[in-house]
Amino acid sequence: MTIPTAAQQKIDAYLKTLREGLSGLGDEDARDVVEEIRSHILDKAAVGGDIAPAAVASAIAALGTAEELASQYVTDDLLMRARISRSPWVILRSLFRWASLSLAGFFVLISSLAGYFLAGSFVLCALLKPIHPQAAGLWRLPDPEDVYSFSLRLGFGPPPTGGKEILGWWIIPIGLIIGMGFVLLTFRFGLWSLRKFWRPRRLPGLSGAETMQ
Amino acid sequence: MAKIDPQEPESAEKWEVQLRKGSLELAVLASLWDGRLYGLEILRRLATDSDLIVGEGTVYPLLNRLKAVGLVASECVESDSGHPRKYYRLTPPGRRRALEMSRIWTRLSASMDDLLTPLNKDRGKDKS
Numbered sequence: 169m170t171i172p173t174a175a176q177q178k179i180d181a182y183l184k185t186l187r188e189g190l191s192g193l194g195d196e197d198a199r200d201v202v203e204e205i206r207s208h209i210l211d212k213a214a215v216g217g218d219i220a221p222a223a224v225a226s227a228i229a230a231l232g233t234a235e236e237l238a239s240q241y242v243t244d245d246l247l248m249r250a251r252i253s254r255s256p257w258v259i260l261r262s263l264f265r266w267a268s269l270s271l272a273g274f275f276v277l278i279s280s281l282a283g284y285f286l287a288g289s290f291v292l293c294a295l296l297k298p299i300h301p302q303a304a305g306l307w308r309l310p311d312p313e314d315v316y317s318f319s320l321r322l323g324f325g326p327p328p329t330g331g332k333e334i335l336g337w338w339i340i341p342i343g344l345i346i347g348m349g350f351v352l353l354t355f356r357f358g359l360w361s362l363r364k365f366w367r368p369r370r371l372p373g374l375s376g377a378e379t380m381q
Numbered sequence: 382m383a384k385i386d387p388q389e390p391e392s393a394e395k396w397e398v399q400l401r402k403g404s405l406e407l408a409v410l411a412s413l414w415d416g417r418l419y420g421l422e423i424l425r426r427l428a429t430d431s432d433l434i435v436g437e438g439t440v441y442p443l444l445n446r447l448k449a450v451g452l453v454a455s456e457c458v459e460s461d462s463g464h465p466r467k468y469y470r471l472t473p474p475g476r477r478r479a480l481e482m483s484r485i486w487t488r489l490s491a492s493m494d495d496l497l498t499p500l501n502k503d504r505g506k507d508k509s
Contacts, residue, residue, distance in 0.1 A: 203457075204420060204441060204467045211421045214462060232438035240442040248449055 170217075171210075175224040179209055182234050189238025193245055201241055205231065243269070250362045256351065259358045260284075266362065276361040283354030287347045294343030305339045307331035401433055407486060408433050409443060410471065410479035413453060417470035420444065444469055452478055 171179075183202050190198040212230070213223035231237055243265060250262035263280055266273030296304040309331050335342060412418065412426040420441055427435050447453045452475035457465045471479060 200467070201441070201445065203465070207464050207466050208420050208437075208441070210464055211419075211462065211466070230437045232436065237438045237442070240438065241445060244442050244446045245449075248446060 171219050172221055175213070175219050175221040178221065178224050178228065179206065182209070182228050185234035186238050189235050190241055192242040197245075205237070247362065250359070253359075256284075256355045256358075259355060259362065262362055263358055272361075272365055276358065276365075280354050280358045283350055283357065287350030287354060289347075290343040290350065291347035294340045294347065297337065297340050297343070301337075305333045306335045308334050404486070405433065405435065405439070405443065406447070407479070407482040408435075409440065409447065410452065410475060410482065413469055413471045413475070414479060417456075417468040419458075419466040419468050423469070447475070451475070 183206055186205060187198060187202050190201055193201070208231070209224060209227045210219065212227035213219045215223060246258075246262040246265050249258050253259060260280065263273065263277040267277035293304050293306070408427055408431055409423060412423050412430070418426065423444070424435060424437055424440055427433050427440075444453065444455075448455055448469070451472055453469045454472050455467050455469050458468050460466045
């Protein structure tokens with residue numbers, strides 16, 4: 169089979185972009201994908217043993233852009249890993265991906281980030297209490313109009329003026345329990361949302377994509 | 382909330398896209414029932430043996446996912462054309478899944494046929 173230089177360059181450029189877009193996959197998986205797509209393009213473009221640049225262009229167009237194709241692989245991979253994962257990091261990475269694709273994903277991501285931020289604040293506060301006992305803790309602020317005015321201090325800077333510390337050393341076990349509780353709840357929420365609402369985008373034919381001839 | 386115009390042709394089209402999307406997995410598993418095929422063969426099989434109009438860039442990620450969940454297995458085989466091809470075949474869980482999906486599809490399709498019989502009769506009248 170002979171491949172004209174122009175056709176080869178077109179294939180190489182497409183596969184290079186595809187490979188770059190597959191950076192979220194493992195090296196071996198990404199190499200497999202690239203080789204399979206190379207094989208598809210060559211098979212599709214081969215007419216009587218020869219490959220014409222126009223046939224290569226047509227085969228590539230039918231696949232969609234390399235970025236879109238890579239995105240489908242990466243999204244599928246993240247979704248699958250998120251569905252079976254027990255790692256908050258994998259869930260969070262999947263949420264970032266989902267947020268880049270839909271508004272629902274964006275809201276779930278923001279909620280999850282807020283949950284992890286609160287969790288981190290409570291745990292940090294508990295851990296810093298032994299180091300900065302005067303500054304780390306939970307204070308009730310002296311605001312007569314707002315009885316629910318609290319300040320969670322992480323141990324930097326002076327305590328709030330006139331504030332009354334309400335947990336003392338209890339902030340350590342309570343902060344750890346609340347913090348871990350927030351981690352667990354946020355993780356479960358992210359996982360549930362991903363399993364329940366995130367579906368990979370597949371658009372067979374009808375939408376106007378080029379299809380099998 | 383935006384109202385959907387029942388006269389809007391796009392509504393039926395969108396529904397059809399979703400229907401096709403939902404049946405693609407079964408179609409791919411079914412195409413592998415008789416033996417191993419590589420990606421382009423699967424696409425050609427879908428094009429000739431089904432009414433599914435499949436975007437080529439859709440099937441490869443789907444095959445990758447089916448492989449990751451253990452419903453299909455793949456192997457690289459050198460071809461006469463000078464480059465290796467990745468062949469897919471159903472695994473035992475894949476065959477079980479295909480049978481189960483096929484059973485559900487057939488049952489649903491039969492019950493829908495019964496329900497749609499009066500509509501199809503009236504549609505014939507409308508056309509005439």
